[in-house]
């Protein structure tokens with residue numbers, strides 16, 4: 001039976017809120033502990049050698065599927081490392097033994113990080129931590145308690161092992177620290193005002209004894225506790241990409257920060273051994289680990305790519321699907337029942353500072369092929385392509401026989417889905433003599449119910465990417481009658497005005513034109529249209545260093 005002591009530390013400084021520290025003194029919690037290998041999740045170790053820098057990028061050793069890699073931990077002697085995915089899958093490389101995983105098991109919350117169990121040579125174990133504070137211990141890593149069944153103000157974002165490896169600290173995005181086992185509570189940022197969320201932490205074990213830790217925020221600010229000394233930060237300097245992780249230099253007492261683009265910031269006596277900043281990454285860096293010599297470190301991306309720098313050996317990597325972990329909102333314009341329900345469709349809605357109708361029936365070709373049917377068919381094909389690349393897809397309608405939803409609701413579906421990007425699929429009813437496609441991008445519109453200014457710039461990038469790929473995948477010319485080079489910016493569409501995620505609307509062709517009508521009525525052309533939109537979305541999402 002586990003014994004738990006709840007210690008409430010009353011901070012003495014004025015204005016500092018209560019910090020609750022939960023210390024688990026012994027005993028496993030059965031539902032949080034799993035041991036034993038799962039062959040299906042095993043990463044094959046060893047046997048792979050490659051150049052030390054940036055090797056493995058684009059050469060996945062193991063397909064992971066639709067779960068992103070979220071962190072890594074190095075072995076005590078620096079001869080290998082583990083990678084962990086958001087579903088708790090573990091991949092072991094070099095001298096890092098596979099000791100079990102949570103892959104394939106139900107989790108209450110996604111895994112967000114991992115830590116090796118100790119600095120001593122020969123110790124083999126690791127902990128995984130979920131965003132709800134749940135801990136999963138493997139190998140010699142002892143379960144010392146968790147926050148998995150306790151309320152948190154903010155999610156857990158990282159774990160760091162104690163100096164002796166018989167405990168660990170968890171840190172939440174608000175800087176709250178939770179200490180377990182022999183890890184000492186040495187202070188926290190919980191209850192204090194932060195300019196940016198905490199994203200990572202690192203423990204420090206000085207040779208003279210004692211212990212300490214650093215917290216790092218996404219703006220690069222460092223908060224030092226215990227024997228961990230403040231040695232500088234990027235706080236206050238504008239960063240092109242947020243800081244995402246950090247690692248202590250066990251040799252010098254310095255530390256290094258890594259940004260999402262692979263840029264490295266070294267402080268104290270931690271040597272700079274190179275970075276990936278300015279390089280070409282498919283997905284953002286999410287974690288790092290350091291070698292015991294202090295002369296090298298690894299970076300890992302959300303796509304499972306491993307970048308070995310300095311004396312850190314490259315021992316292999318995994319590859320996840322290009323859109324794994326990302327949600328895309330797909331909006332097939334209009335609906336099959338709209339034409340038969342004018343009362344519903346003509347109902348006025350607030351499109352962001354002006355009144356427009358709920359929706360319309362859409363266009364039709366001369367021989368009766370409907371736009372709603374075209375939009376829905378292309379959307380189904382697009383959704384399949386996006387899912388095949390690992391994305392989660394949310395659609396504004398799943399049949400072609402209903403009425404609506406209204407355009408404001410369609411925007412809300414995208415906004416509420418956690419989507420990284422949204423796209424509306426349409427075909428135009430233009431002048432009979434005009435051909436081609438147009439990508440419509442949002443202009444900045446601020447209204448009492450909306451403010452889309454933050455999406456204008458990324459939507460313009462998305463629009464350019466979709467414009468480029470749509471043309472090359474379909475052979476369709478850009479519109480001869482609308483916009484410029486296949487692009488136009490508008491402020492009179494509720495679906496764009498009301499969006500809070502980067503969004504574009506594509507008019508794939510002109511249904512009123514006989515040449516375009518003949519093309520879009522073929523399934524082959526519609527598949528190319530779906531491919532064109534999917535390719536543009538992937539270009540946008542991967543170039544943007546999305547986690």
Ligand SMILES: [Zn+2]
Pocket residue numbers: 333334362363371426427428
């Ligand atoms: Zn339309």
